[in-house]
Every structure is written in structure tokens, then in C-alpha cells.
Amino acid sequence: MDLKDCKVLLVDDIKANTALLKKLLKSDYQIDTVNDGKDALHYIESSLPDLVLLDIVMPDIDGYEVCQQLKADERSKDVPIVFITSLNEEGDEYKGLKLGAIDYITKPFNKNIVRARVRNHLITKKQSDLLKNLSNLDGLTSISNxxxxxxxxxxxxxxxxxxxxxxxxxxxxxxxxxxxxxxxxxxxxxxxxxxxxxxxxxxxxxxxxxxxxxxxxxxxxxxxxxxxxxxxxxxxxxxxxxxxxxxxxxxxxxxxxxxxxxxxxxxxxxxxxxxxxxxxxxxxxxxxxxxxxxxxxxx
Ligand SMILES: [Mg+2]
The missing domain is CATH 3.30.70.270 (Reverse transcriptase/Diguanylate cyclase domain)
Known part of the structure; x- marks a missing residue:
């Protein structure tokens, strides 16, 4: 499956963190970065990514809040969210998954594991997009049904x-x-x-x-x-x-x-x-x- 066109949004208030992740993923996908929750919501309002890697602890709007808002909106509710955070208590992870995130990665992370998980999530996302398209299209004319x-x-x-x-x-x-x-x-x-x-x-x-x-x-x-x-x-x-x-x-x-x-x-x-x-x-x-x-x- 070709994933080159997949758009991944990196959200972290510490620029060094987004830079590190970008370096890790940029040869495989289209990467955009923002450095606070407000910008993340703003970005997603105008353009839907295929995956969001989302920090939790950020000033103003934290990652939980961003996740909650995205899941509450009909347009963005299917965008997969992976928390990537230094919060490593089970309660934090449970909270994140309960809000609708598909995965929870704790820092410091293993680079290969992050790359592999991102790839798996993007494959699932692409397959689900494909099914959604098929179920929404008229078989004969290929316009919406x-x-x-x-x-x-x-x-x-x-x-x-x-x-x-x-x-x-x-x-x-x-x-x-x-x-x-x-x-x-x-x-x-x-x-x-x-x-x-x-x-x-x-x-x-x-x-x-x-x-x-x-x-x-x-x-x-x-x-x-x-x-x-x-x-x-x-x-x-x-x-x-x-x-x-x-x-x-x-x-x-x-x-x-x-x-x-x-x-x-x-x-x-x-x-x-x-x-x-x-x-x-x-x-x-x-x-x-x-x-x-x-x-x-x-x-
Ligand atoms: Mg942070």
C-alpha cells in the first residue's frame, strides 16, 4: 500500500520534540507540525490529516481536550489520534484511550517501534477510507449514492x-x-x-x-x-x-x-x-x- 501521500500532524509544545518526530517520519509521509492545542484544532478545521501524534501536557488547551474536541466533531471524528507523552501512569493511558485515541506511546520512545506503529495505523486508516468511499459511491455512475x-x-x-x-x-x-x-x-x-x-x-x-x-x-x-x-x-x-x-x-x-x-x-x-x-x-x-x-x- 502506498502511504507516501499520507498526512501526519505532529502536535507538541516543545519544538525539539516535533523536530525529532519529523526527522523520524518525513521520508515516509507528508509531515506538518504545530506547537499548541489551539493551532492543532485550527489546522484540522481546514485540513484533515490521516493521523495525529498528540502530546498531552501543553499550556492552554492540552492533548486530552484536543482529542475530545476532534472526536466530538462529525468532520474530524474519524481522524486517528495517537498520544505520545511523558505521562506514563496507567490512569493517563486509560483516560487517553477512553477519549477515543487509538494508541498511547510513552516517552522516551523507541524510534523503530514508533515508526512501525505509525505505519500500521496509517494502513488501517487507508483501508477504512477505501471502504467508506465504496459504501458512499453509486456503483454505476461513481458519484455519491x-x-x-x-x-x-x-x-x-x-x-x-x-x-x-x-x-x-x-x-x-x-x-x-x-x-x-x-x-x-x-x-x-x-x-x-x-x-x-x-x-x-x-x-x-x-x-x-x-x-x-x-x-x-x-x-x-x-x-x-x-x-x-x-x-x-x-x-x-x-x-x-x-x-x-x-x-x-x-x-x-x-x-x-x-x-x-x-x-x-x-x-x-x-x-x-x-x-x-x-x-x-x-x-x-x-x-x-x-x-x-x-x-x-x-x-
Ligand atoms: Mg508537552
Missing amino acids: RYCFDNYLNNEWQRAMRSDEPLSLILMDIDFFKQYNDHYGHLAGDDCLKQVAQSLDCSIKRSTDFVARYGGEEFVAVLPKTSSDDAIILAEIFRKNIEKLVIKHEFSSTEQHVTISLGVATMIPERNTLPQLLIEAADRNLYKAKESGRNQVKR
């Missing part, structure tokens, strides 16, 4: 509720896809689905925007912090980009090529409500788009 969409929408619904910000959703359907399959065959149908999925996935630019296969010939986009007007703009981009593919469809009653219909809905979630509300609203608007002649956006 329904399961991944449900999780993403739930999280963003909660986030939008807390921050009192609009969340938009676009539900999309390939026009006359049954006729496409009937006339061109299922292999061509699969190929059409792949092309549409790739086009939609390439049309989003913000890292928080999300596209998934919703089922059959239906696709969905989740757009956090997005007003209704901005969602309409993106929906139009989706629609036009599918037209630009010019996938021949002589059996469509709309155009001579494949088109999509889109329903857009935007809400600021209220307390104790479910994201199903947003999906239903988008679905009603998708229905309107179809009723009005397809190949168009409705909200």
Missing part, C-alpha cells in the same frame, strides 16, 4: 438550523428516460446515466455543494448557505450542461437530445423538523417542471 446523500442532507439540515441559514436542494430527472432505455437498450441507458452524473458532478464549484444519484434516473444536489435565486442559477447551469452533452434522443417529445427537468426548493430549517420537507418541496417543483413541458427549472 443515496445513502451518502441522506447523511449529507441530515448534517446540513442540522447545521442550517443552528446557523439560521438557507439550505437549497435541487431534484433532477432525465426526461423520457424510459423511452431512451426502450429504444437504445439498457447498456446505452447506463452510459447515458454515467454521462449525466459526471456532467452534474463537474458543474458544482464550491466544496460544500454536493451531487448524488437519488435513484433510477433521478439526481439530487444539496447546496448549503444558498439562496433560492442562487440555487436557480446553478440549476440552469446543470440544465444547460446536460444539453451541451448532445446525447441523441430521437424518442424524446421535448428535444432531439437528452434533457433534464429540475425542481428547486430552499428553506431555513425550523426546530424539530425533518429534511424530508425540503425533498418534498423540491419534488413538487420537479413535477411542475415536467408538467410545463420538461427541460426546465421550477421553484
